[in-house]
Amino acid sequence: MASLLTFGETMLRLSPQAGERIETARELAFRTAGAESNVAVAAARLGADACWLSKLPDSALGRRAVRDVAAHGVETEISWSDDGRMGTYYIERGGDPRGTTVIYDREDAAVRTATPEEFPVEDLFAAAAAFYTSGITPALSPRLRETTAALLRRANDEGLTTYFDVNYREKLWSPAEARETLTDLFPHVDVLVVARRDAERVLNRSGTAASVAEELRRDGGHETVILTRGAEGAVAATGEAVLEQPAFEADTLDPIGTGDAFVGGYVAARLDGSAVDDALETAAATAAVKRTIDGDLAVVTPEEVASVRAERASEIDR
Amino acid sequence: MASLLTFGETMLRLSPQAGERIETARELAFRTAGAESNVAVAAARLGADACWLSKLPDSALGRRAVRDVAAHGVETEISWSDDGRMGTYYIERGGDPRGTTVIYDREDAAVRTATPEEFPVEDLFAAAAAFYTSGITPALSPRLRETTAALLRRANDEGLTTYFDVNYREKLWSPAEARETLTDLFPHVDVLVVARRDAERVLNRSGTAASVAEELRRDGGHETVILTRGAEGAVAATGEAVLEQPAFEADTLDPIGTGDAFVGGYVAARLDGSAVDDALETAAATAAVKRTIDGDLAVVTPEEVASVRAERASEIDR
Amino acid sequence: MASLLTFGETMLRLSPQAGERIETARELAFRTAGAESNVAVAAARLGADACWLSKLPDSALGRRAVRDVAAHGVETEISWSDDGRMGTYYIERGGDPRGTTVIYDREDAAVRTATPEEFPVEDLFAAAAAFYTSGITPALSPRLRETTAALLRRANDEGLTTYFDVNYREKLWSPAEARETLTDLFPHVDVLVVARRDAERVLNRSGTAASVAEELRRDGGHETVILTRGAEGAVAATGEAVLEQPAFEADTLDPIGTGDAFVGGYVAARLDGSAVDDALETAAATAAVKRTIDGDLAVVTPEEVASVRAERASEIDR
């Protein structure tokens, strides 16, 4: 039985190769991507028993997504649907000054109608130790707002540690809508992860990173709040202390999925008994390795993460 | 000014290479495909001035579709939309006995809300000689049923020859729904193209090919009815005669788009002054060349089509 | 808990694209292949709970193999080893008259030292209903002869149905060596599968297919003997009857793995309660679909197999 449960959408990811454009490419790389499946993959690769819950169309496209996630050792608990699409997104990585372009095509994804009743919630939650979802899930439909709230509440009731990453997406909802929904969910969240930019524009918090993290923690009653700041590293407020975790330098081949790798690494380490500071370092190392890998998934090994932490990497070992 | 106008959806087409499956492929070929844009491309490549009307999302995906069609010399008249998706379909060509699998993902395509008012109809129709659309278009939304009817009526009123291909898609509507809608449109159709299978299951016609074509022509009041039968060739009822056109043998690399190539070849030949029997042969030759080409588009040349008609092909010319 | 257990080697498979040669190719397709993992994948995709047991080097190569098998829903029970290689094979599909060339590079595979003690045999066998291995496994090392015998015996003792495919490989051992080892194993085999060619050169049986199957069955005391004959179909002697199952015609993109698909389909059907004749048809249909797919794995669906049986395939369904 899995100790980490995650719940959320996953999408098909289509991308032209470096330097090519969607307008002209004749081949697209075909991958699977979604915050909650990404976190499950990262955690599973680092040794956690992870299970991803979702609702997918009963088609080769849905099976494809499951296949990509299961290949990394994640258990999957899927509600197969005859209605609804497989969400899709197109990504062009452009380098400076073009930037990375994302075109979402996620309307009417099958996951939008998912309810707790579609999953064997009782068995799953009885055996698990942690639950993770992100702010993308409740943004997808009113039904998913309810489902997310119900699952978080249940996880709390069952004594699981609940993790929630704000992951604000402006193409899905406005800051005000997000704020209203999320603050309803926060009472059920033990560990809140939020990017500094989202803390500002969605949660209206400013100040030093340390003070923002600590204020959020105190106001929301969370066990821990982790504020992520990209290359500047992360800050975690635990009530007892505010810990700083610098980012490891990385050659960035693909930045998408870095945040999910961070969370996956953190959860895996915590489930494995690491202290918060230790888990933050694992998280940062996992994120750094992810940046060198094409696609959203953190196809990492525990040895690689340990090696980054020990700063022994980047020599050729032969 | 274009002499052939076509109106309809186009989709992005994603396909794994031969022998690969959607569940496992890591690269997909990326093309553009839609009956009405296919017909415009085939006709334009054979010398017709063709213009394709459609409504597309204002994104790189929409621009991509236009780019692929315009590259073959087709004029495009696009209503750019902030709402609605770009329809997409996945295709696996499987060989016997697996067969070809098509997964449509065309819900909420931007084209569904297109109205005649979104196009410079007056100028376009004044100068044109022919109009083409297919039974896919009215199947996509109630609004498109109205738009299709309005455009066919207008084309008729302006003296254009109207072409209509039944193109029944069971994933879009039932035979009964299709029959009801289509019979409303038929009074405005000069040249009706219909696959034998569709004539049976949608239009409830059986009998010899010749008798079906002639009956349909007489009952619908069409100028010409062309009944297509795949490898068995086509039959055309013109009122004066029923003409038989055998299919040219072809090594089939990709069958999708063959019917549209046939119609594009026919229309181009008719616009160029060919008699019906001559145009049927051009149509059959265009379809045969298309079968050797990957993707929906009939990337043919007039010389190749002429060469097939003259049966001089398949030697290496050097 | 899995109802089908399979035990055996899997290899990495490297192949140039059609028309290319190993001597000149600059890219190779990279897949995973092995009789016992192939059978597990085919059965799992058709609905069986399957678990594959093997011993692999603890490296990215070993993990790669597990990943490819697990992705199709097969449970894996791996003894990770610090010694021994990952077997590899190169394949060139050449068409007539060049034929298909296979270069094995499987010396010192980690699996050669596998013993029953390295697997949680007690738990696995207690819950399972069937066990499968092939004649490749005992051919790989003296140790594996013992391990294969021990596992077959145990499976028998626990009341599992044991399946064994002769799968003679002349690059591994002589017919005489094979015959000696295999006849020692046969008393523990319930269902014996053997290619007609192997029945002749290894088991020294000739005569009509029906008589060979029946004789083998009677002499070996097997429940069932299935004699496979490629395009001529299979024959099964069950004691009560000799059943003929013709092969379904197929466009062969890749013949490798067809026999394993046949067995996987058969076992899945039997586990699902099908009668022998029914299971033979499922087996033949699974094998036919496999032939259209690149790589050893039968990436099929139950719907596709049912469709082949119903001979409804090879039309485009849209």
Next chain:
Amino acid sequence: MASLLTFGETMLRLSPQAGERIETARELAFRTAGAESNVAVAAARLGADACWLSKLPDSALGRRAVRDVAAHGVETEISWSDDGRMGTYYIERGGDPRGTTVIYDREDAAVRTATPEEFPVEDLFAAAAAFYTSGITPALSPRLRETTAALLRRANDEGLTTYFDVNYREKLWSPAEARETLTDLFPHVDVLVVARRDAERVLNRSGTAASVAEELRRDGGHETVILTRGAEGAVAATGEAVLEQPAFEADTLDPIGTGDAFVGGYVAARLDGSAVDDALETAAATAAVKRTIDGDLAVVTPEEVASVRAERASEIDR
């Protein structure tokens, strides 16, 4: 009717992927490239009505070139020829210290025999507002020197703004030859674009960028002279002022075509009514985005260029 006319050669461009060499590559990327078609594409993508005039061999190779240019919305006015080749060039991008290697194979290109009489000059020039060609065109043949002079003169006479980019190619002619021919053309040039290196070695000008630009302007009687200096940005002398335009920083995936993107952006902005300083910024931003794109063509959008100017790019927008 197009407001920008460009006239010149285009070539097929063949290039191995990064790190590969022409000596060993087994696949080459296949693109279309030429200063004048590049400028037309950049301008058209930014909203200008652009038309490219050229002479091409009547073959699939010639049609390919037209296809690639037309796909971006450029009108093409081609004189199809039975004589002469399609120019070709091979490019290896090598990074430091290997550098980029270009092998031209442009002998006997069909364009070498182009005369003004082969184009509907009267209609085209009557409706246009700007004309562009580069120093490559007159370098290709004596006939093209005459044709270039005639077209520039006519454009001048018709009141079009004439743009000329020196684009010196030492593999085509010596500095002395170039100087002699170009100075004959300069009286018909309104806006002269010249790289600083070419100003020195071909036009024998040294001094500060500002003084060189201003001297060239005054001596040649041009309306504007733009001196380009790569990463150091551009300087424009307008008679009234000397304007400095810094380059935007860019991750350079492919530098070829940057200068043409600059000119295309400048011309599009001027045609759209921008002042010179504004147009220079558009030009620099277009050039910067081009550097991130594989191939000569500036496959940009007005939004991207605006975004670079607003320095809002390089965040992921989702």
Next chain:
Amino acid sequence: MASLLTFGETMLRLSPQAGERIETARELAFRTAGAESNVAVAAARLGADACWLSKLPDSALGRRAVRDVAAHGVETEISWSDDGRMGTYYIERGGDPRGTTVIYDREDAAVRTATPEEFPVEDLFAAAAAFYTSGITPALSPRLRETTAALLRRANDEGLTTYFDVNYREKLWSPAEARETLTDLFPHVDVLVVARRDAERVLNRSGTAASVAEELRRDGGHETVILTRGAEGAVAATGEAVLEQPAFEADTLDPIGTGDAFVGGYVAARLDGSAVDDALETAAATAAVKRTIDGDLAVVTPEEVASVRAERASEIDR
């Protein structure tokens, strides 16, 4: 020292993948191809010491060609030139009824100016036993007509067996021109190879294959004349007998280069001491294997050729 010398052009070969067209492909396969280098490669791979003489531009393109030929064990004796191009050709394999399209771009190839003095003829011919060139070589330039004649004459004088394949190319010269030049060369030719179609349209011979071969042999004073007829096989007139060699059936992936493989196989066998009938069978088997391979080169092994002759191929050997 090589026992087989061949002299002639080689070209770069660019081709889109199956089903793609030159007009739309974004990648082209990049190979080397030319009758005389093809023959040298086929012969060398079958065990002959072969040396190819040519003149190439001193560039990465020229080196590329040498590299591809040398890789198969052929010695190369190249006159490196600062003038002249590397000939190029584009090929689309189209299947029926489209056929295979070849676009030659071989004007001004460096080889056109080759003279015997540019090669160490004395040493090379002293040690060799056979010389081969084809009718393409004298068709390329007046200078090459002289060079071809001189080399054939010298080879004859030195006692080498001279092989000549008519290889008529209508894009290079008319039948009348070819006839005039070739009949001047024939007195120096020991073994003449000619396709039946060329015997008719160039050499004006009709009748049964046997009678044409024998007449050509007698009239030209050749030792042997081999008339090739594609799938119908070859006929050889030796003075003593007329031998029939049927073609081996083959799945044709790429027909280009089949004739050169035939000749290379024949010459290798003759140099190795085979009788004419034996050599014809080797030739036919080499040609059949070539048809299964992408590209002009016969990347075969002696074992494969022997296996085809023994008709043991097309089973999977494992």
Next chain:
Amino acid sequence: MASLLTFGETMLRLSPQAGERIETARELAFRTAGAESNVAVAAARLGADACWLSKLPDSALGRRAVRDVAAHGVETEISWSDDGRMGTYYIERGGDPRGTTVIYDREDAAVRTATPEEFPVEDLFAAAAAFYTSGITPALSPRLRETTAALLRRANDEGLTTYFDVNYREKLWSPAEARETLTDLFPHVDVLVVARRDAERVLNRSGTAASVAEELRRDGGHETVILTRGAEGAVAATGEAVLEQPAFEADTLDPIGTGDAFVGGYVAARLDGSAVDDALETAAATAAVKRTIDGDLAVVTPEEVASVRAERASEIDR
């Protein structure tokens, strides 16, 4: 006859593209790589007559390796073996902080049993001027230790300059084992090349680079010792002087093979008569160009190396 002889293993090299992982890639680039064949290729490309001696399995894999080396103009003298494998290695280039991962699969390579008697040593050594092998060769088997010693001794006796690169591989032997074997070989080594890291961990030398090089030279009685230090450049002790050669800056696409390119450049320059300081600069320039090229082989030209030395590179020359 070749003036440089090298002796050693070569392997097949399999690598996913940048950003991909062995666990997930479906295509691998396929190359040939080995210190001694790499050195031969680099030297041959810079004008040396080079011959590589090895023992390979008599299969398409062995032929493939020869093909890749011979293509660059290296003569090959191969002992073809029915026993033993073709060594293989997998490489993932990961960027920081993941680093480059190498998985060797070189057990039981055919080369392990090579003896001097398998090569035409007498003829080869009589004509040669230099001999090169590396510390990888004696590490592969006890037999190869003897063979290496015998060849070095013979080379010395015949008056060849012997080059030896320590190339320590910790996956093959311990520092102590290496030290013992190598110090036995050193008396036959004229020019010793050693990476600083290997000088420390294997040869137990510390101090400044200059002092380490000089001490090694004096203690080992070598003519020259070259200490390489990656980006810090190399130091050579010649007895007369200690020369410093800085590294040229390079954009590193693939670092593997850089050291071999350095040695190949050095040997080629020395054979061509360059003084040591001159040869060091050629070596450093060759290494720098290699870093920009994918794969182990230094596919360089003399002109490129000269251009780097003259620091004229990295402008586009057109």
